[in-house]
Amino acid sequence: MTLEEECRFFTQIIGDAKRTIICEQHRLDEIRKAVDRSDAAGILTVKTSPACPSGQLLVIDEQAAEASFNQVASRPIRFHGQ
DSSP, X not given: OOHHHHHHHHXXXXXXXXXXXXXXXXGHHHHHHHHHHTTOTTTEXXXXXXXXXXTOOEEEOHHXXXXXXXXXXXXXXXXXXX
């Protein structure tokens, strides 16, 4: 493998490892600081959502969710007879 190929390979691995942490609004700063202290800001993004259960964190793969949504959205809609 050339150096350029290795760089592309590891860039792909890092991209695939990216995740989003969903937390409650009042915990945003706390969670962001923890991510920063862990030197994981390059792979972890922190967002808030009212859908996050109280006292919990949700970790999602936004790239996979978007790809799945796009796949479903590209399927033709079929209506069945009544």
